[in-house]
Amino acid sequence: MDIAVTKKKKLGLKERYALMTRGLGWEPTYQSVDDVFPMDTFEGIKIHDWDAWEDPFRLTMDAYWKYQAEKERKLYAILDAFAQGNGHLTLSDARYINTVKLFINGLAPLEYMSHRGFAHIGRQFRGVGPRVACMMQSLDEMRHAQTQVHAISNYNRYYDGMANFRHHHTHLPYLQVPRSFFEDAATGGPFEFIVAIGFAFEYVLTNLVFVPFISGAAYNGDMGAMTFGFSAQSDEARHMTLGLEVIKFVLEQDPDNLPIVQKWLNKWTWRGVRVLTLVAMMQDYMLPKRVMSWAEAWEIYFEENCGALFRDLARYGIEVPPCVEQVRKERDHLSHMAWCQFYQARGTSNFHAWLPSKEDMDWLSAKYPDTFDQYYRPRFEYWAKLEEEGTPFEAQTPPQQCQVCQIPTIFPVPGEPLTRAEHTCEHDGERFHFCSEWCQVIFEDEPEKYVQANLGAHELYKGNLFGDADPTAEGFDPMAAAMAFLKLTPAESGLHKDSEDARNFDLWRGLATRNDA
Amino acid sequence: MTETKSTVFLCLQANDDTRGVIDAIERDNEHASFDYQPGMVRITAPGTLTVNRETVEEEVGREFDLQELHINMISLSGHVDEDDDALVLSWDR
Numbered sequence: 001m002d003i004a005v006t007k008k009k010k011l012g013l014k015e016r017y018a019l020m021t022r023g024l025g026w027e028p029t030y031q032s033v034d035d036v037f038p039m040d041t042f043e044g045i046k047i048h049d050w051d052a053w054e055d056p057f058r059l060t061m062d063a064y065w066k067y068q069a070e071k072e073r074k075l076y077a078i079l080d081a082f083a084q085g086n087g088h089l090t091l092s093d094a095r096y097i098n099t100v101k102l103f104i105n106g107l108a109p110l111e112y113m114s115h116r117g118f119a120h121i122g123r124q125f126r127g128v129g130p131r132v133a134c135m136m137q138s139l140d141e142m143r144h145a146q147t148q149v150h151a152i153s154n155y156n157r158y159y160d161g162m163a164n165f166r167h168h169h170t171h172l173p174y175l176q177v178p179r180s181f182f183e184d185a186a187t188g189g190p191f192e193f194i195v196a197i198g199f200a201f202e203y204v205l206t207n208l209v210f211v212p213f214i215s216g217a218a219y220n221g222d223m224g225a226m227t228f229g230f231s232a233q234s235d236e237a238r239h240m241t242l243g244l245e246v247i248k249f250v251l252e253q254d255p256d257n258l259p260i261v262q263k264w265l266n267k268w269t270w271r272g273v274r275v276l277t278l279v280a281m282m283q284d285y286m287l288p289k290r291v292m293s294w295a296e297a298w299e300i301y302f303e304e305n306c307g308a309l310f311r312d313l314a315r316y317g318i319e320v321p322p323c324v325e326q327v328r329k330e331r332d333h334l335s336h337m338a339w340c341q342f343y344q345a346r347g348t349s350n351f352h353a354w355l356p357s358k359e360d361m362d363w364l365s366a367k368y369p370d371t372f373d374q375y376y377r378p379r380f381e382y383w384a385k386l387e388e389e390g391t392p393f394e395a396q397t398p399p400q401q402c403q404v405c406q407i408p409t410i411f412p413v414p415g416e417p418l419t420r421a422e423h424t425c426e427h428d429g430e431r432f433h434f435c436s437e438w439c440q441v442i443f444e445d446e447p448e449k450y451v452q453a454n455l456g457a458h459e460l461y462k463g464n465l466f467g468d469a470d471p472t473a474e475g476f477d478p479m480a481a482a483m484a485f486l487k488l489t490p491a492e493s494g495l496h497k498d499s500e501d502a503r504n505f506d507l508w509r510g511l512a513t514r515n516d517a
Numbered sequence: 518m519t520e521t522k523s524t525v526f527l528c529l530q531a532n533d534d535t536r537g538v539i540d541a542i543e544r545d546n547e548h549a550s551f552d553y554q555p556g557m558v559r560i561t562a563p564g565t566l567t568v569n570r571e572t573v574e575e576e577v578g579r580e581f582d583l584q585e586l587h588i589n590m591i592s593l594s595g596h597v598d599e600d601d602d603a604l605v606l607s608w609d610r
Contacts, residue, residue, distance in 0.1 A: 013584075013601045056597035059584065067587045074588075207592055218556035226556055230530050230591060237590040241597050291555065305594050308523030312596075312608055 017058035022051065025128035037126040043189040046254035050127030053249050056241055064136050068143065075147055075231040082224045083154045089512045092220040093288035094505035095496055098351040100152055100225060101161040102282055103213065105350060106178045108148040109169040111232075113182040114197060115141035121190035130249075133242050134194070140235040144228075151228040158508075159501045161350040161492045168350055171465070171486055173398065173456020174342075176406045180453060181275045185268070187449070191250065192264055198243035200268030203309070206236055207301040208276055212283035215291045244309075251316040258317050263445075266321040270438040273327050274405040281338035284364065285356060293367040294335045302327075323438040329414040332368045336376040337410050343383065344395040345408075350488060352496035355384050375417050392495070398457035403432045403450055404439035411435050427451065523608040525595030526561040527568075535589045537576035538568065545572050557591055565607040566595070 011019070028036050040047070081087075091097065115138050122134030156162040169175050185196040214229030250257050280294035292300075310320045339353075346353040356364065361380060364372045386393050399408035413419045423434040427447045434440040443450045459465050460482055467485035470476065483489075491500050527542075529535045531553065542549060542560060549562040560566065573581045583604050595606035 013599070057584075057587075057599055059587070063584055067584065070588055210592060215555050215557065230556065233591045234530075234588060237593045238587065240593065244596065304524060305526070308525075308594065308608055311523055 013058050016060055017055065020060040020062070021055070021132045022128050024132070033126060037124060039124040040126055040190055043191050044260055045191045045250060045257050047127070047250075048253055050125075050129070052252065053127050053129035054245070055129055055133050056245065057238055059136065059238065061132070061136075064139075068139075071231050071234060072143070072147075075227055076150075078227040079151055079154070079224060082151075082227075086508075086512060087223050088155055088158055089505075089509045090221045090223070091505075094502045095286065095288050095352075095354060096220045096222065097155060097159050097501060097505070098161075098496070099213070099216065099220075099282050099286045100155050100222070101159075101351040102278065102286070103225065104148065104152040104156075104162050105165045105168050105172070105175055106278060107209075107213075108145055108152070109166065110178055110182050111141050111145035111148065113179075113186060115139075115145060117182070117186045117193050117197060120186070121193055124190040130194075130246070133245075137198075137235075137239055137242060140232075140239070144232040144235070147228045147231060151224045154224055158504065160489070160499070161352075161501075164350075164487045167487050171456075172348070172350060172488065173401070173406075173460075174345075174349055176454060176456055177278065178275050180406050181271055184271065184449075191260075194243070194246050195250075195261060195264045196268040196271075198239065199247045200265060201243075201272050202236065202239040203243035203247075204269060204302075204306055205272040205276060206240060207305065208297055209279055210236065212279055212287070212291065212294075212297060216283065216287045216289075219289045219291050220287060247313065247318075248316075251313070251318070262318060265318065266323065266438075267442050267445075269321040270323040270327075270436075270442070271405065273323070274407060274435075274439070277334055277338050277407060280335040281342065284335035284367070285339040285360075290363065295331050295367060298331050326414045326436065326438065330411065332371040333375070333412065333417060336364070336368070336372065337412075340376065340379060341399070341408055341410050344393065345399065346495065347394060347493050348398070348488070350492045352494060352499050352501065354496040355380050355387065371417065387495075398460055400433055401455045401457055402435035402439050403453055403455070404442050405435060406453065406455060407435055409433060409435045522563045523595075524561050524563055525566050525593070525606040525608060526559055527566055527593045527606060528557055528559045528591035529586075530589040530591060531556060531558045532589065534585075537578075538573050538586065538589075541572035541576045542566070542568055544576075545569050562606075564609055565605060567606075568604040570602050 027033070034041070088097075118134045118138035118141060122131050122138055125131050125134065152162060169179055182197075185193050188196065210229070210233055214226060214233060217225035217229055247261065250261055283290070283292075283294045283297065310318065339356075342349060343353045343355065361372070361377055365377065383393055399410070401408055409420070409422070411421050413421045421436060423437060423440045424431055425434075425440060425444065426432070427443075428451070430451070432443060432451070434443060456465075460478075463471055465485050466478065466481040469481035469484070471478070471481070496502055529539065531539075535558075539551070539558060539560070543551065545568075546560075546562055546566055548564075549560050549566055552559045552561070568583065568586065570581055570583050573583075583599060583601070586604065593606055595608050598605045598607070
């Protein structure tokens with residue numbers, strides 16, 4: 001017997017979203033709402049109507065799983081093909097592998113920290129809409145961490161500097177720059193976290209991370225990184241939208257929220273830009289085939305794109321953070337200063353350094369006509385001469401680090417490229433040092449938080465990087481003990497041209513293109 | 518709103534799935550410009566950019582759910598408004 005089919009009209013996207021997000025929440029009856037959600041009020045943010053929250057993509061969990069599963073299938077098919085086809089030998093040049101090292105050590109662990117952060121605030125917001133959105137983002141971030149580790153494990157089989165990424169992320173001094181950024185955010189309240197990561201990082205700055213790394217990967221023949229990058233980035237559009245939605249929602253709820261949000265925006269724009277120093281350097285110095293300069297990326301993705309954003313937020317009274325003036329002045333110096341620093345301190349990082357070739361320097365002159373030839377080319381030429389003479393220069397002491405961003409205090413006074421900026425203040429009888437006025441402002445707002453910073457150079461001098469070694473034993477070698485504790489081997493650091501990686505890449509690529517007898 | 522007409526953008530992976538979508542965007546947004554970069558295309562437009570489901574369906578020759586865009590979307594700017602028939606990016610509101 002035939003069963004009569006009554007074809008019901010499918011619900012529209014808006015109705016589906018309402019039913020499958022708002023409809024999942026409930027009013028607690030035997031606990032007060034404030035007891036169930038104890039953390040979303042102490043920062044002073046006032047929310048009167050959580051239902052005013054709207055997810056513009058109106059993504060529901062069932063659709064989320066469906067599309068995420070599709071992304072994973074695509075990603076792993078390509079990763080398998082990459083590994084099976086010796087994809088690592090299709091790279092433009094062995095130097096490129098160092099950007100992959102920077103990624104796994106510096107960025108992938110941030111994805112995991114972000115996963116934890118969004119899981120935490122997804123529990124803490126009392127509104128159902130933001131809870132669902134934060135839960136999806138939390139799952140995304142976990143996926144990113146996993147897929148990045150999987151993808152890069154294909155490089156770890158052949159090259160140095162990746163095997164100890166977790167340990168290095170926790171202990172290696174230069175990696176405390178990105179790590180402290182996320183720990184700072186995660187130890188704020190839920191609103192500060194989502195403004196910091198969802199808005200300032202995801203919306204304002206993420207394009208500046210994405211363009212160099214992923215387009216750079218595509219351009220340098222790295223199909224593995226390109227694919228996990230695009231797969232992760234397909235979630236970013238949603239994250240950015242969440243970030244923008246948060247800021248609008250919070251500002252529309254109560255005028256008292258404006259000064260709090262503006263303070264966070266000022267802080268996190270600056271914190272974010274400081275972390276991007278690593279990206280600027282990667283973009284201008286570490287990609288053998290370059291996509292665009294840091295200065296060009298800044299113009300497109302900050303000046304043009306964020307200009308539009310801040311014009312839009314002006315209706316709420318939001319202003320462009322004052323630090324942006326300094327960022328503009330540093331734009332044409334940032335990557336050069338950073339690469340000079342890493343070149344000199346190459347014994348303490350887990351990727352290799354090199355001097356730009358003559359061709360590289362001509363490109364840099366063209367991209368940075370006001371700064372490169374005047375301030376940086378002479379340094380590189382001098383160091384090249386020392387390398388040729390067999391006496392390469394290498395820094396012998398750890399640098400002074402900023403108490404807030406943890407970057408060595410290498411930055412000049414804005415507008416005076418030859419004068420190093422020095423900012424200090426006293427707190428509780430101790431003197432603290434900063435790279436800039438803006439990091440000092442952040443410190444002075446919450447000194448109890450930043451006095452706890454774990455600065456690599458300080459920890460070394462305090463004797464906290466020696467592991468189980470006994471500093472009182474005869475013949476104790478502090479640097480050897482520190483290197484053992486940091487799990488940093490000579491193969492991982494130093495000059496690229498002397499590295500096993502460079503040798504092996506040339507050897508293997510050679511084997512891939514000819515038949516040896 | 519202000520004298521400066523702000524730009525919105527949508528970055529999509531350049532692949533077989535998005536070819537029809539990009540063509541549909543081109544048909545419906547005369548004011549948009551298309552910048553092909555390694556592995557991707559960045560579509561910019563002053564004011565607003567609209568992806569219409571119907572146009573995409575004509576281009577790809579099958580039913581299309583606009584949420585499929587999530588698979589190949591890389592980045593965007595502007596406020597998002599999505600329903601079953603259109604995805605609109607805009608600074609005008």
